[in-house]
Amino acid sequence: xxxxxxxxxxxxxxxxxxxxxxxxxxxxxxxxxxxxxxxxxxxxxxxxxxxxxxxxxxxxxxxxxxxxxxxxxxxxxxxxxxxxxxxxxxxxxxxxxxxxxxxxxxxxxxxxxxxxxxxxxxxxxxxxxxxxxxxxxxxxxxxxxxxxxxxxxxxxxxxxxxxxxxxxxxxxxxxxxxxxxxxxxxxxxxxxxxxxxxxxxxxxxxxxxxxxxxxxxxxxxxxxxxxxxxxxxxxxxxxxxxxxxxxxxxxxxxxxxxxxxxxxxxxxxxxxxxxxxxxxxxxxxxxx
Amino acid sequence: xxxxxxxxxxxxxxxxxxxxxxxxxxxxxxxxxxxxxxxxxxxxxxxxxxxxxxxxxxxxxxxxxxxxxxxxxxxxxxxxxxxxxxxxxxxxxxxxxxxxxxxxxxxxxxxxxxxxxxxxxxxxxxxxxxxxxxxxxxxxxxxxxxxxxxxxxxxxxxxxxxxxxxxxxxxxxxxxxxxxxxxxxxxxxxxxxxxxxxxxxxxxxxxxxxxxxxxxxxxxxxxxxxxxxxxxxxxxxxxxxxxxxxxxxxxxxxxxxxxxxxxxxxxxxxxxxxxxxxxxxxxxxxxxxxxxxxxxxxxxxxxxxxxxxxxxxxxxxxxxxxxxxxxxxxxxxxxxx
Numbered sequence: 001x002x003x004x005x006x007x008x009x010x011x012x013x014x015x016x017x018x019x020x021x022x023x024x025x026x027x028x029x030x031x032x033x034x035x036x037x038x039x040x041x042x043x044x045x046x047x048x049x050x051x052x053x054x055x056x057x058x059x060x061x062x063x064x065x066x067x068x069x070x071x072x073x074x075x076x077x078x079x080x081x082x083x084x085x086x087x088x089x090x091x092x093x094x095x096x097x098x099x100x101x102x103x104x105x106x107x108x109x110x111x112x113x114x115x116x117x118x119x120x121x122x123x124x125x126x127x128x129x130x131x132x133x134x135x136x137x138x139x140x141x142x143x144x145x146x147x148x149x150x151x152x153x154x155x156x157x158x159x160x161x162x163x164x165x166x167x168x169x170x171x172x173x174x175x176x177x178x179x180x181x182x183x184x185x186x187x188x189x190x191x192x193x194x195x196x197x198x199x200x201x202x203x204x205x206x207x208x209x210x211x212x213x214x215x216x217x218x219x220x221x222x223x224x225x226x227x228x229x230x231x232x233x234x235x236x237x238x239x240x241x242x243x244x245x246x247x248x249x250x251x252x253x254x255x256x257x258x259x260x261x262x263x264x265x266x267x268x269x270x271x272x273x274x275x276x277x278x279x280x281x282x283x284x285x286x287x288x
Numbered sequence: 289x290x291x292x293x294x295x296x297x298x299x300x301x302x303x304x305x306x307x308x309x310x311x312x313x314x315x316x317x318x319x320x321x322x323x324x325x326x327x328x329x330x331x332x333x334x335x336x337x338x339x340x341x342x343x344x345x346x347x348x349x350x351x352x353x354x355x356x357x358x359x360x361x362x363x364x365x366x367x368x369x370x371x372x373x374x375x376x377x378x379x380x381x382x383x384x385x386x387x388x389x390x391x392x393x394x395x396x397x398x399x400x401x402x403x404x405x406x407x408x409x410x411x412x413x414x415x416x417x418x419x420x421x422x423x424x425x426x427x428x429x430x431x432x433x434x435x436x437x438x439x440x441x442x443x444x445x446x447x448x449x450x451x452x453x454x455x456x457x458x459x460x461x462x463x464x465x466x467x468x469x470x471x472x473x474x475x476x477x478x479x480x481x482x483x484x485x486x487x488x489x490x491x492x493x494x495x496x497x498x499x500x501x502x503x504x505x506x507x508x509x510x511x512x513x514x515x516x517x518x519x520x521x522x523x524x525x526x527x528x529x530x531x532x533x534x535x536x537x538x539x540x541x542x543x544x545x546x547x548x549x550x551x552x553x554x555x556x557x558x559x560x561x562x563x564x565x566x567x568x569x570x571x572x573x574x575x576x577x578x579x580x581x582x583x584x585x586x587x588x589x590x591x592x593x594x595x596x597x598x599x600x601x602x603x604x605x606x607x608x609x610x611x612x613x614x615x616x617x618x619x620x621x622x623x624x625x
Contacts, residue, residue, distance in 0.1 A: 031426060082602045087426045088372050092554060093601045096594035099551065103590040218437065221430065256445035263438035270431040271419040 002130040003247055009136050011243025012143035013202055015236050017216050018223035019150065020194030022235040025224060027167045028184035030080055030090050034098035035195055036217030040210060041101055042068040042196030043203040047117060057118065065196045072192025076185050084184070098213070106210045119204040139201050146197065147236055154232075163187060215259065222262040226269045228276025238277065293625040304617040325616070329566065330476060337468045346468060350536055352576040353471035354380075357529035359553035359560070359568030360478055361522040367563035368486050369518040370498030372425065375432035377549035379526025380533060381439055383409040387531035388455040388540035398461050402470075402531040409527025414520040421515045433550065440545035454541025461535055471532050475569060478525055483565055485521075494518055552576070555597040561607030570609055 017039070024032045042064050049060035075097060083089035124133035154160035165173040166183045174180055198216075206212070219242075227238030242265055249257045269276060306312045307322045340346045358376040365371045387405035390396040396404070420431045443449055450456075461467040485491050493514050496504045501511050534540040552575065553568065560571025575593055582589035600607065 031430075079598060079602050083605075088366075088429060089601050089605065091374075091426065091429060092558070093598050095551075096555075096597040096601070100591045100594040100598070103587040103594070107586055107588045107591065218434070221434075225430070254445065256441075260438065260441045260445055263434050263441060266434045267420075267431055267438060270423060270427055274423055274427050 003244075003251060005127055005130050005132060007244040007247040008240075009132075009140055010247050011240040012140045013198075014219055014223050014243045014246075015147065015239035016139075016143050016194075016198035016201060018220040018227075018235050018239055019146065019232070020191040020198070021220040022224045022227070022229075022232050023150070023194060024187050024191035025229055026232060027163050027187040028076075028084075029087075030076075030084070030094065030184070030188070031087070031229075032188070032191060033091055033095035033217065034075065034101065035191070035220050036213035036215070037098035037101035038068055038072060038192045038195040039199045039216045040105065040208070040213040041071070042199040043117065043208045044105055046200060046203075047208055050117070061200050065193050065200070068196035069189040069193040072195075073185050073189040075192075076188035080188070081181060081184075098217070102210050102213045116207055117200075117204045135204060139205075142197075142201055146194070150232070159183075159186060218259065218266075219262050222266045224276075225266050226276055231276065234276055241277075294622045295625055296620050297623045298614070298618045298620050300618050333472050333476060334469075336472065337465070343464070346464060347536070348577060348580050350468055350471050350532070351580075352572050353468075353475045354529040354533050354536075355549075355552055355556065355576050356475045356569040356572040357471075357478060357525055358549060359556040359572050360475075360482060360565060361526045362553045363557050363562060363565055363568045364482050364486075365518060365522045366557070368491065368498060369494045369515060370501075371421075371515060371518065372429045373432040373519075373522070374429050374550050374554070375435045376526060376553050377436035377545045377547060378432065378439060379409065379413055379523045380530035380549045381436055381544040382413055382523075383527025383530030384534035384540045384544045385449055385455075386412075386527070388458055388534050389449070391458050391535075392455055398459055398535040399466075399470075402528060402535065405531040406524045406528035409530070410520045410524030413523035413527065414516055417519050417523070418512075418516060421512050421519070436545040436547075436550065440542045443542055443545075450541070452542060454539055454543075456539055458535060458538045458540065460538050467532075467536060471529075474528065474532075479565060479569060482521075486565075490514075490517070551597075552579070552593065555593055555600075557607075558597060558600045558605070559607055561609030561611070561613075562605075564607075564609040564613065567607050567609030571607070574608075 020038075021032060021035045024030055024035075045064035045067050046060050049055045049063055050057055053060075055063070075094070079093055079097065080090060083093055119133070119135040120138055122134070124131045125137065126132075152160075154164050162173070162178045162183055163186065165176065165178055166180055166187075170180055173183075195216075223239045223242055224235050226242060227234030227236070242262060245265070246258045246261050249261050303318055303321050306314070307318060313319050313322065336349055337346055340349060358380065361379065362373060362376060365373045383405045386409050387396075387398070387401040390401040390404060391398065416435070417432070420428060423431060444452055461470065486494065493504065493509060497511055497514055504511055504514075530544060534544070553572070556571030556575050557568040558571070559567075559575060560569065561567030575596070579589045579593055582592055585592075
């Protein structure tokens with residue numbers, strides 16, 4: 001029973017981490033390797049506003065989300081836009097930005113175990129015989145809400161439809177008057193905000209440490225690759241797959257193997273089915 | 289529009305054509321045009337250990353050379369075979385652990401253990417990367433980025449090869465001159481060896497694999513075979529570097545799989561000039577000492593070189609060496625359009 005419940009929680013957490021990455025890649029074909037850094041910097045901004053400036057928790061979360069979104073947009077507008085379409089340069093550039101952010105935070109003294117965010121609600125409830133704290137319940141609720149919101153957003157709003165059009169065929173979208181750069185900018189900002197949202201929800205469960213940036217990036221990549229790069233529903237399904245696999249290995253083998261699972265999932269999926277379990281890509285573009 | 293329409297025209301110097309393949313060299317001056325740049329590089333690298341003030345900077349030179357070997361691997365794989373490998377740390381780690389085990393368990397002396405580790409490590413890396421070889425572009429890049437990370441975590445989780453503590457108490461090289469000249473000569477041999485290789489028949493096939501693998505396939509050659517050979521060459525070189533590194537530090541641990549070894553060579557390649565093979569070596573000689581000078585600032589140096597990397601990737605993607613070669617071989621003039 002607790003495997004089921006914590007598996008679901010872990011899966012939703014993974015989905016939250018991965019959605020931003022999947023969104024950006026799906027729309028602009030940029031593999032945003034600064035994803036983990038955006039995640040950590042959001043936590044950092046919230047912490048600074050909360051502890052340093054003494055702002056209201058809710059307000060500081062909103063401010064941090066906006067700041068992260070702007071950061072993502074700036075990153076696209078001034079750096080990534082120039083290497084757009086050169087996949088390897090995109091990876092190197094975004095990874096280097098991420099590295100700069102993370103190591104900059106580490107240099108600034110953002111390490112150790114002392115930095116934590118408070119949970120939203122104290123206390124816990126019993127589901128069956130398993131105690132679950134309220135914050136984790138909230139994570140699940142908000143996670144599901146975010147997935148639902150994204151679905152509605154991409155199916156029923158003008159911007160969302162334009163984003164999906166870009167994702168499916170950039171040239172056709174351009175001909176219909178959708179500005180691909182603006183859309184990619186929006187996608188980057190949204191992706192950064194999703195990373196930030198994941199950080200806000202998941203950070204209170206642990207400490208804010210720089211290493212988390214790397215782990216989040218690996219897990220996001222794992223989910224996106226298993227689900228098929230660019231496929232959002234695939235990413236959600238894959239996060240359940242990896243989420244349960246991680247919980248099962250933690251219970252039966254040892255918690256050391258949690259990251260090994262994610263890494264092996266990436267390697268095996270890429271070797272066996274590069275377009276992912278649920279992706280539909282052109283085979284020739286990815287392997288000979 | 290009153291602006292004068294001009295464009296820059298670039299023409300090869302005549303001497304470049306004469307020295308470039310047909311070798312119709314006519315005077316000492318033209319001979320010098322051909323030889324001086326190579327001579328400066330070789331002599332400069334051989335003199336370097338004497339020019340360094342003190343032990344510490346001599347050690348830095350050894351480290352620079354190991355990074356240079358890695359950068360050569362990356363440049364060779366990425367720009368001559370079309371396999372963008374972000375897994376330099378994987379080669380370093382495999383080579384390092386093999387020679388560490390040979391040394392501590394079997395008492396193999398470093399000068400024997402290092403070449404064995406290079407060949408054995410090359411074979412192991414090639415074998416492990418074999419299933420990924422059909423992958424293209426980003427997919428290959430991501431999968432190779434994940435290999436060293438996975439390897440490090442597996443060693444940590446299984447607690448094999450000394451676990452998180454690593455393997456300690458390795459023999460060092462007989463003396464520091466052997467250590468330095470081993471890596472320096474190795475860099476030079478690899479550099480000129482690769483330059484020669486990419487112009488041989490096999491190098492032509494490599495470049496064909498990069499440009500159009502379908503055409504190579506259609507000519508009845510196995511792409512996977514050639515890619516495997518290229519990966520073997522590169523990984524054997526990388527493992528050699530890793531093995532040297534382990535004996536220099538007299539310690540082998542999980543940090544051999546750290547991202548530093550994957551990222552810094554790429555940065556050096558981008559800065560030095562991709563696809564020139566000399567460029568990456570040059571890039572390492574610029575980047576690594578700067579990074580050493582900034583050691584006092586802790587992780588700020590990583591910030592620093594990632595920012596340099598971004599700047600070069602985005603704004604000056606040709607790199608120093610390509611720029612230099614252009615100035616050396618060509619003259620420019622403005623012409624009216």
